[in-house]
Amino acid sequence: MKALLITLVIVSIIANVIYNKLVKLRNQVKNAWAQIDVQLKRRHDLIPNLVETVKGYMAHERQTLEAVIQARQQAVNISAAGNIEETAKMESMLSQTLKSLFAVSENYPDLKANSNFAALQEEITSTENKISFARQFYNDSVMLFNTALEVFPNNIFASIFDFENEKYFEITEAEEKEAPKVSF
Amino acid sequence: MWQQIDSNKRNSLILITVIAMIMFSVGYVLGEFFQSGDGILGVGIAAVIWIFMCITGFFFGGNIVLAFNNAKKIGPDDHKLLYNVVEEMKIASGLERMPDIYIINSPVPNAFATGRSPAKSAVAVTTKLLTLLNREELQGVIAHEISHIINRDTLYLTMAGIMIGVISLLADISLNGVLDIVGDAPVERTSSKDENSVVTIIFYVAGIILMLIAPLLGRLLYFAISRKREYLADACAVQFTRYPQGLAKALEKLAIGNYNIPRSFDKITSAMCIVNPLETTGKKKIFPDLLSSHPPIQDRIKILRSMLNGDLSSYDSAYSQVTKQDLNIETTPVSPVNIIQNAVQNQFSAVDNMRQTTNMIWAMNNYIFIECDCGTKLKIPPEYTDIEINCPHCSKAHYVS
Numbered sequence: 001m002k003a004l005l006i007t008l009v010i011v012s013i014i015a016n017v018i019y020n021k022l023v024k025l026r027n028q029v030k031n032a033w034a035q036i037d038v039q040l041k042r043r044h045d046l047i048p049n050l051v052e053t054v055k056g057y058m059a060h061e062r063q064t065l066e067a068v069i070q071a072r073q074q075a076v077n078i079s080a081a082g083n084i085e086e087t088a089k090m091e092s093m094l095s096q097t098l099k100s101l102f103a104v105s106e107n108y109p110d111l112k113a114n115s116n117f118a119a120l121q122e123e124i125t126s127t128e129n130k131i132s133f134a135r136q137f138y139n140d141s142v143m144l145f146n147t148a149l150e151v152f153p154n155n156i157f158a159s160i161f162d163f164e165n166e167k168y169f170e171i172t173e174a175e176e177k178e179a180p181k182v183s184f
Numbered sequence: 185m186w187q188q189i190d191s192n193k194r195n196s197l198i199l200i201t202v203i204a205m206i207m208f209s210v211g212y213v214l215g216e217f218f219q220s221g222d223g224i225l226g227v228g229i230a231a232v233i234w235i236f237m238c239i240t241g242f243f244f245g246g247n248i249v250l251a252f253n254n255a256k257k258i259g260p261d262d263h264k265l266l267y268n269v270v271e272e273m274k275i276a277s278g279l280e281r282m283p284d285i286y287i288i289n290s291p292v293p294n295a296f297a298t299g300r301s302p303a304k305s306a307v308a309v310t311t312k313l314l315t316l317l318n319r320e321e322l323q324g325v326i327a328h329e330i331s332h333i334i335n336r337d338t339l340y341l342t343m344a345g346i347m348i349g350v351i352s353l354l355a356d357i358s359l360n361g362v363l364d365i366v367g368d369a370p371v372e373r374t375s376s377k378d379e380n381s382v383v384t385i386i387f388y389v390a391g392i393i394l395m396l397i398a399p400l401l402g403r404l405l406y407f408a409i410s411r412k413r414e415y416l417a418d419a420c421a422v423q424f425t426r427y428p429q430g431l432a433k434a435l436e437k438l439a440i441g442n443y444n445i446p447r448s449f450d451k452i453t454s455a456m457c458i459v460n461p462l463e464t465t466g467k468k469k470i471f472p473d474l475l476s477s478h479p480p481i482q483d484r485i486k487i488l489r490s491m492l493n494g495d496l497s498s499y500d501s502a503y504s505q506v507t508k509q510d511l512n513i514e515t516t517p518v519s520p521v522n523i524i525q526n527a528v529q530n531q532f533s534a535v536d537n538m539r540q541t542t543n544m545i546w547a548m549n550n551y552i553f554i555e556c557d558c559g560t561k562l563k564i565p566p567e568y569t570d571i572e573i574n575c576p577h578c579s580k581a582h583y584v585s
Contacts, residue, residue, distance in 0.1 A: 028278075035275065119264065126268035133276035136426065141278075 018157050025145040029166050032138035036169075039131040040079065040091055046127060047072045047098075050120050054101070057111040064097075064104055071097045088169070091131075098124060135169050142166045199409050200340060203347045203402050207234065210354050210398050213391040230354060237346045242300050249298055255286035255308050256548055263287070263544050266314065269323050270307060273330045276424040283307045283333065287314075289545055293438055296457040297329040298338055305333045311545060315538040317434050324421060324431030325458055331420035332456060337413045341455045344406050352399045410455040410477045418484055419499035422491065428499075432488035435459075439481045454478075483507060554582050 051065055058065065075090040102121065111117050146165050149158045208227045215226020260267045266285060274282050279302050286308040293313040299305025307329050317325065332338060422428045438459050454461050460478040487502045503509075546563050547553070554562040558578040572581050 032278075039275075122264060122268065126272065129268075129272045130275055133272050133424075137276055137278055 014153065015157055018154050019161055022145075022148060022154065022158065022161070022163050025141070025148050026163065026166075029138070029141045029145050032134070032141040036131065036134040036138055037079070039127060039134050040075075040087075043094070043124070043127045043131065044072060044076055046120070046123055050101075050124060053114070053116050053120055054105065054111065057108050057114070057117075058105070061104055064101055068094075068097045068101055095128065095131075098128070139168050142168050199405060200344050200347070203344055203351075203405055206398050206402055207347050207351050207354075209394060210351055213394055214354060216391070230350060233353070234347060234350045237350065238343060241342050241346050249296075250286055250306065250308060253288050253290075253308065255288045258285050258287055258544075258548075262548065263314070263541070265319065265540070266309065266322070269319065269326050270330075273323065273327050273424060276327070277330050277334055277420075279305075279330060279334060281305075283330070285309070287311060287545075292461075293317075294457050294459060294461055295325050295329055297332045298456060299333055300339050300342070301336070302333055305338070307333075311541050314541045316437055318537075320425075320427060320430040321434035321437065323425055324427070324434045327421035327424045328417050328431060328458055329456075331417040331424070332413070335413070335416060335420065337417065338456060341406075341410060341413065344409060345455070348399070348402045348406050351402045355395045355399050407477055411479045413455070414478050415484070415487075415503060418488065419496050419503075422488065422499055423496055426495075428488045428491045432485050435481055435485045435488070439485065552584060554584070556580055556582065 047068065051069060055065065071090070071094040075087070075094045078090045079087045102124075105111055105117075105121075148154055149163055149165060207230055211226040211228075211230025212223040213226070215223040215229070258267070263285075266287075270285055271282060273279075281303050283297075283299065284306040286306060288308055288310045290310040291312050293310055293316050295307070295309045295313055297305065297307050307326065309325075313325070314322070418431065421431055425431070455477045457478075459481060460476060462477075483506055486506045487499065490502045490505060491498045543553075543563070546565075550566045552564040552566075552568075554564065554573070556562060556575040556578065557580065558575060560575055560577045562573065562575060562582065564573060564584055568584065571584060573584050574581050
């Protein structure tokens with residue numbers, strides 16, 4: 001009888017430890033997801049400044065500029081709606097248009113000398129990097145959480161406590177994996 | 185990543201316990217020498233000294249190192265590039281608080297990290313490093329420093345370093361005293377029992393040997409931990425940036441040698457720098473220095489260059505190949521997705537880089553900036569007291585505010 005009691009106590013302690021660890025990891029995942037949104041919003045705010053700075057110099061690149069503004073607007077609208085896959089797609093398209101914009105700006109030496117443009121370019125580059133790193137960190141958190149769910153003692157408790165695997169952030173469309181094509 | 189930290193925390197604790205045992209043994213032996221039976225008192229005194237020095241080290245240690253190097257703290261607007269690079273690494277590593285960023289005005293390239301916990305940490309970079317490296321290389325270096333912070337290296341190495349200090353202190357001061365006592369002892373303390381005197385003599389001899397060896401042993405352990413930690417920091421840096429070539433290129437640029445910020449680091453405190461400030465040449469030594477706080481830079485570069493992916497297990501296998509030893513990083517597979525990388529690589533221009541850095545230093549030192557109509561930017565030091573100054577190119581007069 002006593003042995004049974006001791007076993008029960010030990011098992012419940014183990015269950016407690018595992019549960020707490022899983023909760024911490026899951027919250028880390030949720031936080032990491034929210035952090036991506038922070039960076040995306042930052043990019044949305046920066047882009048109008050970029051376009052203003054560039055407009056004077058790149059008067060005949062109207063198509064490229066309009067593509068950027070349109071992509072940004074779409075991304076803002078879709079992220080407000082809340083659909084995760086659609087948001088990811090729109091944000092990827094926005095990244096593509098920004099890349100084209102910077103590629104085209106290489107043709108304008110006056111623009112490159114403008115210190116405002118250089119500062120903005122650094123800011124946009126940094127923002128893109130931060131978005132990438134935020135996604136990377138999100139994926140790393142998901143990996144840690146999923147691993148913690150699947151290793152041996154934890155997987156027994158995971159189903160009891162109703163923990164589920166989280167999804168990785170992945171690129172769904174093949175064309176987004178390619179570098180942007182810029183033709184003059 | 186966190187599992188990584190756990191297992192290495194464990195190993196560090198074990199090694200530090202060993203160093204602590206050495207320290208307490210020295211204290212015990214000392215106590216026994218001065219007053220037989222007072223071994224415990226000796227241990228107590230050693231512990232008190234250590235705790236006192238730890239408190240000083242933890243609460244003021246980081247600030248002392250920074251002040252000693254004349255480091256200036258910068259805000260988000262002082263050097264946008266550096267701030268952005270550090271912020272990106274903060275995001276990639278999940279650090280809870282943005283570290284304080286300091287710049288040291290120095291002609292040698294180096295960087296270091298301090299801080300007893302991720303919640304209170306600092307990163308310092310020299311101006312020469314800023315002008316020497318481009319964005320991705322700088323990012324590799326910063327990732328390495330942030331890895332030190334995340335892996336709590338600053339905490340462990342500070343504690344171990346302080347213990348070494350206590351061991352050396354006790355051993356140095358008391359070795360003379362011990363030899364004095366031993367010189368007189370066998371005659372006076374020999375009791376009627378012969379076995380007793382033999383034991384006593386053995387005890388004294390063992391004690392002297394311990395005093396001589398303990399500091400050396402402690403140092404060997406410390407530098408072994410320190411070297412392994414450097415490799416681990418390299419591995420974690422690659423895990424954060426997913427770009428081993430960045431750090432490899434930075435180390436190649438740094439491998440020329442002579443990173444000594446004069447008189448501001450000693451052997452123990454140099455552990456937190458990216459390259460060993462006490463090393464004067466980057467060439468590979470025939471017999472690697474067991475008392476060096478950093479592994480040979482050529483090895484570090486080789487490992488980074490031979491990695492196929494940017495994760496810990498890749499670093500582990502590259503390390504085994506290059507050094508024919510095991511690093512035993514507890515490796516976990518890295519997330520499988522290739523993420524959209526940087527939008528644009530800024531063109532790296534050494535001149536622009538240098539100009540930006542020196543402008544920032546002058547701004548922090550209260551220089552006055554005046555733009556002339558001919559396009560020249562005048563930078564006037566605070567010592568200039570005249571009302572007017574003439575542009576060196578077009579001779580137009582400007583009012584100095």
